[in-house]
Amino acid sequence: MSSVTRPALYSETIRERWRRPRFRGELAGATATAEDVNPLCGDRVRMQVTLQDGRVSAARFVGDSCAICTASADVLSELIEGRSRAEASALGAGDVLEILRADVRPTRMRCVTLPISVLAKALA
Amino acid sequence: MTLDAQTRRDFPILERIVNGRPLVYLDSAASSQKPRTVIEAMARYYETSHANVHRSIHTLGEEATELYEIARDRVQRFIGAAAREEIVFTRGTTDAISIVAEAVGRTLKPGDEILVTDMEHHSNLVPWQVAARDRGARIRSVPLVGEGTLDLAALDRLLTDRTRVFAFAHVSNVLGTINPVAELAARARRVGALSLVDGAQAIPHLPLDMSVLGCDFYAFSAHKMLGPTGLGVLYGRRALLEALEPARGGSEMIKEVWVDRATWNDLPWRFEPGTPPIAETVGLTAAVEYLEKLGMERVREHEQALAVQTVDLLSAIPGVRVYGPRRERGAVVAFSVDGWHPHDVAAALDAEGIAVRAGHHCAQPLMRWCGVVGTSRASFSVYNSSEEVALLAHAVASLGAAL
Numbered sequence: 463m464s465s466v467t468r469p470a471l472y473s474e475t476i477r478e479r480w481r482r483p484r485f486r487g488e489l490a491g492a493t494a495t496a497e498d499v500n501p502l503c504g505d506r507v508r509m510q511v512t513l514q515d516g517r518v519s520a521a522r523f524v525g526d527s528c529a530i531c532t533a534s535a536d537v538l539s540e541l542i543e544g545r546s547r548a549e550a551s552a553l554g555a556g557d558v559l560e561i562l563r564a565d566v567r568p569t570r571m572r573c574v575t576l577p578i579s580v581l582a583k584a585l586a
Numbered sequence: 587m588t589l590d591a592q593t594r595r596d597f598p599i600l601e602r603i604v605n606g607r608p609l610v611y612l613d614s615a616a617s618s619q620k621p622r623t624v625i626e627a628m629a630r631y632y633e634t635s636h637a638n639v640h641r642s643i644h645t646l647g648e649e650a651t652e653l654y655e656i657a658r659d660r661v662q663r664f665i666g667a668a669a670r671e672e673i674v675f676t677r678g679t680t681d682a683i684s685i686v687a688e689a690v691g692r693t694l695k696p697g698d699e700i701l702v703t704d705m706e707h708h709s710n711l712v713p714w715q716v717a718a719r720d721r722g723a724r725i726r727s728v729p730l731v732g733e734g735t736l737d738l739a740a741l742d743r744l745l746t747d748r749t750r751v752f753a754f755a756h757v758s759n760v761l762g763t764i765n766p767v768a769e770l771a772a773r774a775r776r777v778g779a780l781s782l783v784d785g786a787q788a789i790p791h792l793p794l795d796m797s798v799l800g801c802d803f804y805a806f807s808a809h810k811m812l813g814p815t816g817l818g819v820l821y822g823r824r825a826l827l828e829a830l831e832p833a834r835g836g837s838e839m840i841k842e843v844w845v846d847r848a849t850w851n852d853l854p855w856r857f858e859p860g861t862p863p864i865a866e867t868v869g870l871t872a873a874v875e876y877l878e879k880l881g882m883e884r885v886r887e888h889e890q891a892l893a894v895q896t897v898d899l900l901s902a903i904p905g906v907r908v909y910g911p912r913r914e915r916g917a918v919v920a921f922s923v924d925g926w927h928p929h930d931v932a933a934a935l936d937a938e939g940i941a942v943r944a945g946h947h948c949a950q951p952l953m954r955w956c957g958v959v960g961t962s963r964a965s966f967s968v969y970n971s972s973e974e975v976a977l978l979a980h981a982v983a984s985l986g987a988a989l
Contacts, residue, residue: 471934477989503929504946504959526959528927529989573929 472529473564475537480529485539489522496583500576505531509580511542511550518542518550523577530562530570535577537561542581551585554578589880589888590971596621596876597969607939610974615759615787615918615965616943617809620869624813627872628865639864640838640855650864657867658854660874665804666795667821671853674820674827675862679786680709682805682820683753685857686782687713688833690751696722701744701752701779703728703736704955705761708948710753710784728754730955733911734761741773749779756788756804760947760956760963761910762893762918764788771801780826786810790967791889791917793882802826808866812967813873817866820857827853836860877968885968889917892966892975899979906982909956920947920961923985930989931962931982938981 470477492510499506507525511518521542523535537558542550555574559566566574594600597619602609611619631653637646639654658673667673676682694700700714704727711725718725726744731737736754745752752774757764771781782803788794790811796804803826808817822830832839832850836859841849850856877885894912896919901908905924923931932944945960946953953960964978 471930471937471989480989502945504950504953505927505929506959528929530929532927570929570933 472533473562475562476529476533476564479533479536479562483532483536485522485536486524486532487522488524489520492520492522494584496580498576498580498583500527500531500572502572503528505573505576507531507535507577507580509535509539509577509584511581511584513547517544517546519544525577527576528573530564530566530573531576533562534558534574538577538581547585551582553581588971589884590969593621593880593969594971596623598622598625600969604939604941605937610938610940610977612964612966612970612974612978613941613943614790614967614970615810615963617815618790618812618967619969620812620814621873621876623876624869624872628814628869631865631868636865638861653868653871654862654864657871660871661819664794664874664878665789665821666797668797669824672796672821672824672827674822674854674857675867676805676818676820676857677816677863678809678818679784679805679807680713680818682803682818683710683782683784684713685820685834686751686780686803686805686822686830687717689830690780691717691721692831692833694718694721694723694750697748698723698750699726699746699748700724701726701728701749701774703754703765704730705734705736705758705763705952706753706755706949707759707784707786708950709786710755710782711951714751714753723750727951730952734758734763734909734955735911736763736765736770738769741770745773745777745779747777749774749777751780751782753782753784755784755786757785757791757916757918758910758949758952759787759918760920760949760952760961762915762920763911764792764914764916767799767801771799774802775800787916787918790877790885792886796821808870808873811870811873812876814863814866814869817863817870824853827857830857832856832859834859838862880968888968889966889970890915892970892972893917893919895972895975896964896966896978899975900982903979903983909961917967918963918965920963921982922958922961923982926985926989928960928962931985934985934989935962935978935981938977940978940981942978 489510497508505527521539635649774781785806789806804821809815839859928944
């Protein structure tokens with residue numbers, strides 16, 4: 463029962479990105495924005511990007527979301543900065559999970575994929 | 587002897603080990619576990635008596651029909667309905683509400699109003715939205731005050747001669763608030779409105795008597811009251827069911843059929859098109875018998891004590907917020923933990939073998955009133971113990987900086 467013996471609930475990366483997200487916030491002058499909710503839990507994520515000459519020059523997210531979803535949005539924002547629109551759109555759950563170093567259970571996969579589908583909407 | 591000491595061994599699933607710990611199942615408001623008598627009654631039905639009901643002129647058909655109709659009688663007695671014709675079997679609470687919403691919806695006129703409340707489950711909101719859509723009818727809602735009770739003063743303003751239906755929960759699935767059904771139903775009747783009660787969170791926990799509650803319709807699910815999934819009940823006052831034109835057609839609900847028209851069967855079959863969930867009604871009979879044997883007064887006392895203990899223990903933990911009334915409440919306790927998302931709380935508790943629900947609990951308008959996206963929720967049934975509540979509180983208290 464003690465918290466001392468309990469293994470960490472999530473990977474170190476997820477916990478770190480949840481505690482101190484690097485890409486959370488409003489993006490002034492964003493050229494593309496999209497937002498959606500996870501119908502399972504009500505989580506809401508907004509992705510904002512600035513596109514310059516077909517490349518993502520900046521990305522930020524805001525959201526009411528769990529640790530996995532927040533970490534996914536944060537990692538995704540980092541991943542797409544500097545990439546072309548096509549490269550950014552091609553990113554999937556596997557790319558994010560690799561950085562999160564997490565074995566996410568099926569019931570929580572929507573937490574990982576929500577920011578990805580929101581980004582796809584923003585870049586469409 | 588406490589109730590759980592008497593009941594626990596009757597629920598085979600409670601022997602499960604989850605993540606290395608004995609299962610602590612605190613998600614009965616979503617779906618309760620089933621006693622062995624329910625599981626065995628359904629298995630026995632399939633092994634010995636299964637056939638389709640009502641028009642099978644052979645021994646098995648007669649047995650199946652008899653078991654199906656016995657379930658109706660048991661439910662009638664269990665909820666104090668005046669007649670067996672007032673008990674309609676449905677696919678669940680949502681389905682029961684939809685049957686009324688669809689039938690009433692056909693008669694709505696522009697300017698008519700459906701009154702709901704800010705604490706409703708989506709299943710008592712969306713069917714009405716669908717019914718009102720395209721008919722120029724309007725949805726209004728009773729706001730909440732204080733710890734999460736209905737604003738009864740606002741009700742005078744909202745309940746008018748334009749109100750066709752007042753639809754509200756008996757017990758909130760998040761706040762645990764117990765609404766004064768008899769008073770609300772009487773006030774609806776005074777303005778000529780129908781009352782429909784979502785009883786999903788009340789039927790497993792409270793002694794119920796329709797003649798005392800006085801509502802027009804009452805909907806509930808078997809699977810939250812120790813019975814099987816896929817089955818619900820719509821109680822409706824006989825005169826109202828008689829007057830209601832069925833919105834769904836099919837076999838079983840007819841008297842005579844031509845290619846272009848049909849006449850309706852008698853109550854209650856008029857609202858039961860198609861082959862019903864027969865084995866499930868057999869399971870429901872066993873569930874009702876189980877609850878009656880325990881006594882619903884005892885069940886209420888036991889679960890209320892667990893809920894109050896949970897409120898007390900959780901609200902004493904720094905950073906934990908508990909929602910809903912402190913004392914008079916149903917068997918659910920929603921809470922949130924500072925710095926933790928409800929899903930992460932549920933995942934952390936699951937790692938300890940403790941099953942709670944997390945999210946918006948299909949009550950998004952209520953979440954907005956609470957000012958949160960979601961909460962974690964512990965809920966109780968006859969098999970839960972005071973020790974399990976203590977385990978929950980300990981696990982929540984030790985969440986600390988783990989995330």
